[in-house]
């Protein structure tokens with residue numbers, strides 16, 4: 685859970701954060717929900733995040749539920765970690781909460797395509813999922 689910012693953002697809850705990617709994928713396929721079937725084009729195989737993910741997946745094969753155990757222990761101690769400093773305001777392009785003038789997604793898409801695409805992507809996702817019941 686991530687605390688909200690009064691007047692700007694509701695408190696975030698992540699009810700599916702303990703669901704494995706594989707389970708989420710199988711559910712999506714079983715229900716016929718729309719999804720993009722490809723890796724993120726910006727994922728870097730040499731990044732620390734990717735290497736950590738691979739390492740955790742290998743450990744999970746040796747000890748099933750290891751990742752859920754780690755996650756559970758981290759969640760219990762989350763209040764002990766320092767919160768990021770700074771102020772937040774709506775992204776000037778898409779309106780999502782951001783710690784700078786534009787959110788990171790709008791900055792990235794603007795750098796790659798010449799225009800911030802946050803609003804377009806949010807509208808497109810709403811269109812794709814309108815009428816979808818789970």
Ligand SMILES: [Zn+2]
Pocket residue numbers: 775776777778779780786787788789790791800802803
């Ligand atoms: Zn934005």
